Amino acid sequence: MFSTFWIKLFWVMFSRHETEAKKLNMRVLSELRNFHFFPVTHSPGKSAAHRSELRQAKRIVVKLGSAVVTRGDECGLALGRLASIVEQVAVLQNQGREMMIVTSGAVAFGRQRLRHEILLSQSVRQALHSGQNQLKEMSLPVLEARACAAAGQSGLMALYEAMFTQYSTCTAQILVTNLDFHDEQKRRNLNSTLHELLRMNIVPIINTNDAVVPPPVPNSDLQGVNVIHIKDNDSLAARLAVEMKADLLIALSDVEGLYDSPPGTDDAKLIDIFYPGDQQSIRYGSKSKVGIGGMEAKVKSALWALQGGTSVVIANGTDPKVTGHVITDIVEGKKVGTFFSEVKPAGPTVEQQTEMARQAGRTLATLHPDERGEIICRLADLLTEKKDEILSANKRDMETAASSGRLSQPLLARLSLSTSKLNSLAIGLRQIAVSSRDSVGQVLRRTRVANNLELEQITVPIGVLLVIFESRPDCLPQVSALAIASGNALLLKGGKEAANTNRILHQLTQEALSIHGVKDAIQLVSTREEVEDLCRLDKMIDLIIPRGSSQLVRDIQRAAKGIPVLGHSEGICHVYIDSEACIEKAIDIIKDSKCDYPAACNAMETLLLHRDLLRTPLFDQIIDMLRVEQVKIHAGPRFASYLTFSPSEVKSLRTEYGDLECCIEVVDSMQDAVDHIHKYGSSHTDVIVTDNENTAEQFMQQVDSACVFWNASSRFADGYRFGLGAEVGISTARIHARGPVGLEGLLTTKWVLRGEGHTVAEFSEAGSMKYLHENIPVPQRFPS
Numbered sequence: 001m002f003s004t005f006w007i008k009l010f011w012v013m014f015s016r017h018e019t020e021a022k023k024l025n026m027r028v029l030s031e032l033r034n035f036h037f038f039p040v041t042h043s044p045g046k047s048a049a050h051r052s053e054l055r056q057a058k059r060i061v062v063k064l065g066s067a068v069v070t071r072g073d074e075c076g077l078a079l080g081r082l083a084s085i086v087e088q089v090a091v092l093q094n095q096g097r098e099m100m101i102v103t104s105g106a107v108a109f110g111r112q113r114l115r116h117e118i119l120l121s122q123s124v125r126q127a128l129h130s131g132q133n134q135l136k137e138m139s140l141p142v143l144e145a146r147a148c149a150a151a152g153q154s155g156l157m158a159l160y161e162a163m164f165t166q167y168s169t170c171t172a173q174i175l176v177t178n179l180d181f182h183d184e185q186k187r188r189n190l191n192s193t194l195h196e197l198l199r200m201n202i203v204p205i206i207n208t209n210d211a212v213v214p215p216p217v218p219n220s221d222l223q224g225v226n227v228i229h230i231k232d233n234d235s236l237a238a239r240l241a242v243e244m245k246a247d248l249l250i251a252l253s254d255v256e257g258l259y260d261s262p263p264g265t266d267d268a269k270l271i272d273i274f275y276p277g278d279q280q281s282i283r284y285g286s287k288s289k290v291g292i293g294g295m296e297a298k299v300k301s302a303l304w305a306l307q308g309g310t311s312v313v314i315a316n317g318t319d320p321k322v323t324g325h326v327i328t329d330i331v332e333g334k335k336v337g338t339f340f341s342e343v344k345p346a347g348p349t350v351e352q353q354t355e356m357a358r359q360a361g362r363t364l365a366t367l368h369p370d371e372r373g374e375i376i377c378r379l380a381d382l383l384t385e386k387k388d389e390i391l392s393a394n395k396r397d398m399e400t401a402a403s404s405g406r407l408s409q410p411l412l413a414r415l416s417l418s419t420s421k422l423n424s425l426a427i428g429l430r431q432i433a434v435s436s437r438d439s440v441g442q443v444l445r446r447t448r449v450a451n452n453l454e455l456e457q458i459t460v461p462i463g464v465l466l467v468i469f470e471s472r473p474d475c476l477p478q479v480s481a482l483a484i485a486s487g488n489a490l491l492l493k494g495g496k497e498a499a500n501t502n503r504i505l506h507q508l509t510q511e512a513l514s515i516h517g518v519k520d521a522i523q524l525v526s527t528r529e530e531v532e533d534l535c536r537l538d539k540m541i542d543l544i545i546p547r548g549s550s551q552l553v554r555d556i557q558r559a560a561k562g563i564p565v566l567g568h569s570e571g572i573c574h575v576y577i578d579s580e581a582c583i584e585k586a587i588d589i590i591k592d593s594k595c596d597y598p599a600a601c602n603a604m605e606t607l608l609l610h611r612d613l614l615r616t617p618l619f620d621q622i623i624d625m626l627r628v629e630q631v632k633i634h635a636g637p638r639f640a641s642y643l644t645f646s647p648s649e650v651k652s653l654r655t656e657y658g659d660l661e662c663c664i665e666v667v668d669s670m671q672d673a674v675d676h677i678h679k680y681g682s683s684h685t686d687v688i689v690t691d692n693e694n695t696a697e698q699f700m701q702q703v704d705s706a707c708v709f710w711n712a713s714s715r716f717a718d719g720y721r722f723g724l725g726a727e728v729g730i731s732t733a734r735i736h737a738r739g740p741v742g743l744e745g746l747l748t749t750k751w752v753l754r755g756e757g758h759t760v761a762e763f764s765e766a767g768s769m770k771y772l773h774e775n776i777p778v779p780q781r782f783p784s
Contacts, residue, residue, distance in 0.1 A: 047311040047312075047340075047341070047342055048248075050341070051335065052530075053311075054313075054331055055332060056247070057097070057247035058247055059100075059246045059248075060092065060098070060099055060248045060249075060331070061101075061241045061248070061249045061250070062085070062089060062099065062327060063252065065233065065251070065252060065254065066104040066107075067318060068085075068252045068253065068317035069104050069108065070104070076111075077105055077108060077109055079159075081317065081318065082159070084323045085252075085327065089101065089164075089327065090164060090167035090203075093169055093201070097331075100204050100206065102233050102240060104233050106149045106210055107148045107152060107210060109152035109159075110147070110149055110150065113151050113155060114147065149209075149210030153175070153207070160205050169201075169203055170200075170202045171203045172203070173204075173205050173206075174190070174194070174206045175206075175209035176236065177208065177209050187243070190243075194244055195244075208233060208236055232297055234251065235297065237249055237251060237305075238308075238310075241308070242310055248310065248311045248312075248330075249305050250312075250313050250327060251298055251312065252315060252317025253295075253298065254318045255295070255316060256270050256319075257270050257315055258270070258271045258282070258299060259271065260282060261282075271338050272351060273339050273349065275340075275341060275344050276306065276342060302340050306341075311340070312340040313336070313337050313338065314337050315336050322336070334530065334532065334533065335533035350491075350525050350534065353491065353523040354540040355540070356523065357464055357521055358463070358464050358489050360489065360519070360521035361461065361464065361518075363517070364516075364521045365460070365487030369438075369439060369441075370437070372433075372440075372516075373434070374433075374515065376481045376485060377429070379429055379477060379480065379484075379512035380425075380427075380429035380481075381426070382511060382512060383477060384423065386508060387419060390422065390508075391417060391419070393500040393504045394415075397499065398412070400497070410659055411599070413597075413599055414599060415471045421474060424720075425474055428481075428720050429477060429725065431725035431726075432482060432726055432743065433481075433485070435724075439486050439747060440487040441460075443457070445457040446776040448772050449771060449772065450758065450770065450771055450772050460487075460749065461488040461747065462486075462542050463542035464491060464542050464543075465541075465544075466534060466544045466545070467479050467491070467492055467544075467545045467546075467547060467728065468493045468531055468546050468548070469495065472498070473505060476492060476509070477509065478727070479726075480492075483522060483746065484522075485743050486743055486747050490522040492525065493534060499526075510522065531552075531555065535560045538561050541563050543565075544563050545565075547567075547728075547729050550569050550570040553567050557569065566741060567729050567730070567731060567732075568601065568683075569732075570601075570684070571601030571605070571656055571682060571730075572656050572681050573593070573601075573602055573606075573687070573717075574604070574607075574677050575589060575607055575687045576608040576686070576688045576699070577608065577610060577618075578610055578670060578692065579612040579613060580692045580695065581610075581613075581691065583617070583618045586689045588713075589711070590622060591625055593715055594607075597715065599659065603714065603715065604714050605662055605663065607622075607664045607665070608667050608677075609639075609666055610668075611668050614642055629660065630660055631660045631662060632647075633663075634655075634663045635647045636666065650663045653665065653679075656682075670688070670695050670698065674703055677703055681705065682732060683706060683732040684706060685706065685707040685708075685714045685730075686705045686708055686714075687708075687712065688711075690710070705732075706739040717739070724740060728741050
């Protein structure tokens with residue numbers, strides 16, 4: 001938010017231009033006034049069970065490790081990182097939280113200062129003794145850490161003070177040693193001082209008094225709940241957090257968090273949540289080259305603080321991609337670093353679910369197509385056999401949604417299931433079962449590269465799919481069937497409004513999968529996992545498919561980090577009525593496109609009328625029909641200009657209403673309609689109604705949308721209606737799958753080469769082999 005000020009701030013700070021500093025301060029204060037402030041209640045004594053509870057943290061300790069504060073050359077401070085950290089702490093402080101910082105950096109700052117003084121002193125002495133300006137090469141003595149700390153403390157504090165001043169935040173320095181905690185009187189004095197500073201809205205900046213403390217004792221450990229040796233800033237931060245009954249301790253280091261083995265090793269995995277008792281499964285690596293604690297010390301300190309009632313997160317404070325928001329992200333409950341929790345969930349974590357799905361999915365992909373078809377047919381049977389249980393669960397969801405008042409009428413319609421819907425689902429699933437024969441393992445191309453060297457291109461599953469859907473429980477069996485047919489593992493994240501319905505449908509899906517031993521291939525995420533956190537699992541998920549509102553799709557597209565997203569953000573579908581349109585066809589198509597299911601993404605949102613149709617019987621019949629159907633009309637700019645008394649003028653021609661509303665606009669020609677669609681459409685589905693075949697063909701050729709229809713309702717843009725059995729969604733992308741995405745859209749390919757010891761060298765000019773590149777007829781891989 002304020003990072004752009006820092007280069008100027010450092011110039012102001014070190015050149016002491018007070019006028020400039022005041023101006024800058026006013027600008028920062030102006031931005032802070034626009035920030036959202038909220039009251040936070042402080043109830044210490046119990047650590048958070050889930051990350052989302054961190055949003056309520058009132059008293060927070062931020063520990064800055066040596067690797068975070070210190071530059072890479074170990075001489076001087078990383079000013080840019082410190083600036084970002086100070087900004088975040090100041091923002092949280094100004095929200096009404098109580099912030100404390102435990103910082104390293106005095107030794108590094110002092111080393112930089114002492115080296116400068118020594119170099120300056122040596123150069124002066126050389127100049128005096130030699131009588132000339134040319135200086136000989138100088139060597140620097142090894143600097144003792146306590147002396148460096150003594151020389152660096154004042155400068156480090158001055159820097160913090162200058163930075164926090166820009167946010168109208170006052171700071172105070174406190175230096176501590178072991179005695180300040182172990183001597184009862186000193187401990188009470190320290191506690192009293194810190195509480196008084198927090199009461200006055202001052203940020204205490206705490207460090208061990210490295211100028212006087214003895215060297216750390218090797219292997220001195222944390223002892224019990226009441227005793228902790230202050231041997232580094234990790235143990236200091238833990239002791240301070242417990243002493244002050246802090247809600248949260250954020251320990252920033254130079255790694256993303258805690259790994260199950262040393263970071264950088266082949267099998268190292270970042271641990272999202274760490275529980276007491278799990279430390280036996282961890283292998284620790286080496287310490288940071290500028291710190292004295294290491295990850296083992298951090299874990300022991302974190303567990304000690306957790307036992308004392310303080311929540312703990314260990315995260316990366318050095319990565320430039322996240323440093324600017326790592327602290328605020330943690331406080332917002334986002335999945336950053338390693339979260340320490342005493343409450344172990346009853347079921348597997350989402351990472352464990354994904355791994356389970358991947359392993360079972362690989363087995364699923366190896367099944368014969370008939371076996372995958374049997375699973376899908378069994379699921380179809382279960383939808384009708386267990387319809388009473390399904391509808392009962394859906395009724396509970398509907399009642400909860402209706403009483404809460406949070407869902408609009410279109411979303412309630414999507415949430416509702418009925419016997420007819422379940423029967424239609426079962427029919428669609430059986431279609432998918434039939435089509436599964438031509439899925440995984442299908443040979444698309446076969447080539448004889450050379451004698452006894454044959455190449456095949458075959459279809460294979462994509463891998464692990466993540467499907468996120470809102471208020472659409474019927475989506476679960478549809479997508480599950482497509483995943484089974486294509487041999488893909490599947491992770492499902494449904495909206496909480498359909499929790500009961502999704503649960504029973506997932507149970508039936510796993511029951512069907514069990515007939516061939518692949519129950520775990522489809523997982524339902526039932527933990528309190530944020531969608532944004534799921535989108536960060538780029539090493540575990542291969543494709544994300546959002547099914548829901550345009551806002552949900554846009555949020556997922558923004559949040560996805562390195563994972564492809566298949567879908568469309570909006571369904572702004574057009575129906576263009578040409579001057580040569582048949583009246584009956586036009587009326588029926590407009591009515592069906594808008595009124596059959598207004599909440600659907602393939603419903604008409606904009607009606608384009610040829611100018612010659614105004615004040616004709618067709619125009620009057622269209623308006624009368626829309627009024628009878630209670631469709632609210634919004635007039636486009638040109639349409640409004642033709643009317644003396646027009647409906648409300650549209651706010652935007654790029655609007656997806658999702659209800660009984662639509663925009664009407666006037667165009668001069670078919671080409672004008674095409675240009676309008678390209679400017680305001682979403683490349684979803686667009687329709688022309690005309691009896692002129694030449695005009696229709698030009699329209700269908702020119703319109704660059706996933707679906708383009710002639711004399712047919714936009715509602716036909718659907719996988720079931722296309723004969724795909726079902727769809728995982730409609731894609732408006734221009735690569736891979738486009739339009740309704742069925743079975744084929746969930747497959748990719750791989751190349752298989754079969755040789756007999758062939759080498760590329762044999763095909764050189766002097767070699768004995770020649771390329772043939774002959775096409776070979778494709779065999780039927782799975783005969784009936």
